[in-house]
Amino acid sequence: MNPGFLYIHIPFCIKKCIYCDFLSVTYDESYAKEYVDALCRELALKKKSAGVLKTIYIGGGTPSVLPEESFKQLFRSIRNNFEFSSETEITVEANPGTINESKINTLLSVGINRISIGVQSFNDNELKTLGRIHSSDEAVKAIKMIKKAGLNNFSIDLMYGIPGQAMNSWKDTLSRAVGFSPKHISSYELTPEKETPLYGMIDSIKMPDEELVLEMYSHAIDYLASEGYEHYEISNFALHGFRCIHNMNYWNRGEYIGAGAGAHSFINGVRSKNTGDIKKYIETVNSGTIPEIESMSLTRTDEIKEFIFLGLRKTEGINITKAKEFGLNIPDSCKELIDEGYIEVSGDYLRLTRKGIVISNTVIVRIFDGLGLE
Numbered sequence: 409m410n411p412g413f414l415y416i417h418i419p420f421c422i423k424k425c426i427y428c429d430f431l432s433v434t435y436d437e438s439y440a441k442e443y444v445d446a447l448c449r450e451l452a453l454k455k456k457s458a459g460v461l462k463t464i465y466i467g468g469g470t471p472s473v474l475p476e477e478s479f480k481q482l483f484r485s486i487r488n489n490f491e492f493s494s495e496t497e498i499t500v501e502a503n504p505g506t507i508n509e510s511k512i513n514t515l516l517s518v519g520i521n522r523i524s525i526g527v528q529s530f531n532d533n534e535l536k537t538l539g540r541i542h543s544s545d546e547a548v549k550a551i552k553m554i555k556k557a558g559l560n561n562f563s564i565d566l567m568y569g570i571p572g573q574a575m576n577s578w579k580d581t582l583s584r585a586v587g588f589s590p591k592h593i594s595s596y597e598l599t600p601e602k603e604t605p606l607y608g609m610i611d612s613i614k615m616p617d618e619e620l621v622l623e624m625y626s627h628a629i630d631y632l633a634s635e636g637y638e639h640y641e642i643s644n645f646a647l648h649g650f651r652c653i654h655n656m657n658y659w660n661r662g663e664y665i666g667a668g669a670g671a672h673s674f675i676n677g678v679r680s681k682n683t684g685d686i687k688k689y690i691e692t693v694n695s696g697t698i699p700e701i702e703s704m705s706l707t708r709t710d711e712i713k714e715f716i717f718l719g720l721r722k723t724e725g726i727n728i729t730k731a732k733e734f735g736l737n738i739p740d741s742c743k744e745l746i747d748e749g750y751i752e753v754s755g756d757y758l759r760l761t762r763k764g765i766v767i768s769n770t771v772i773v774r775i776f777d778g779l780g781l782e
């Protein structure tokens with residue numbers, strides 16, 4: 409059975425950003441070509457005939473680093489092995505430093521109808537701090553090219569909490585992003601993840617203090633709402649009708665097929681993962697085997713925890729009737745958090761309040777504790 413959602417991972421970037429813990433290595437043309445060949449073989453191994461795909465999401469890494477011919481090859485393979493239509497949401501992630509008019513036209517010609525562009529900031533100093541390969545001007549040029557090519561369904565990724573970032577600079581970045589009328593904006597807090605260069609630098613660089621970071625987040629929520637963007641998930645904002653369908657499926661615990669090194673799949677209640685070793689990935693697929701290294705059937709407790717922490721990422725919250733199917737006595741078990749104003753009941757949903765959303769991780773841990781979930 410085809411779950412209707414396909415994720416494809418492209419693990420190459422021009423250069424690693426200092427905060428990045430995604431699976432990606434430095435782009436090399438011939439290695440990337442070998443990889444795309446293998447990817448097409450994996451798609452053939454995972455061929456599914458039942459039903460039209462609702463979404464295809466090509467993420468990374470930097471998918472837009474691939475040459476135009478690789479996109480053509482990839483989409484030939486997707487067409488040969490899956491079914492999709494003009495209604496299918498087909499997203500590609502793009503870095504402003506890796507696209508030009510010709511590539512954008514090729515992306516559109518193969519069927520891509522949504523581009524998520526990683527701008528992060530319109531301040532050159534902040535972009536340098538992050539180790540991004542592009543300038544603010546290049547980001548502006550890339551967005552203009554996308555619009556000129558006739559694609560209005562694009563999303564801009566932004567980041568706050570950058571070392572040295574002042575509130576005014578964040579306000580400027582947000583308003584410049586809105587000025588391009590994107591259908592969707594993602595706004596992520598910069599968090600120093602272990603194993604990243606940024607993590608090793610936290611003693612020597614000054615991270616913005618927690619209060620300022622919370623103010624930045626609050627400003628994004630208020631400002632984007634005033635510009636007509638619905639805050640539909642902790643880090644995501646969209647104009648009406650333009651939520652990311654692919655990501656909504658993750659938060660709704662929907663099933664999906666993943667292809668590529670390190671890609672995850674969720675099918676028939678089993679979460680599985682491909683090897684993240686790119687060389688091994690290519691070798692395994694080329695020998696005709698699906699390159700899976702982990703596969704886990706979810707226990708009831710796993711399902712309940714996912715239901716809560718993924719569900720509460722959405723601002724509509726979790727469905728109380730559905731929670732009952734899991735045997736959860738919600739909202740009674742969360743009374744204390746409700747009294748303290750961190751969560752609230754709205755119709756048949758339990759959701760984070762504005763006070764709760766800014767400390768969502770803490771609130772979720774307390775919900776788990778209240779339900780006796782470890």
Ligand code: SF4
Nearest residue numbers: 421424425428468469
């Ligand atoms: S471009 Fe994206 S995936 Fe690549 S290193 Fe930077 S943050 Fe990571």
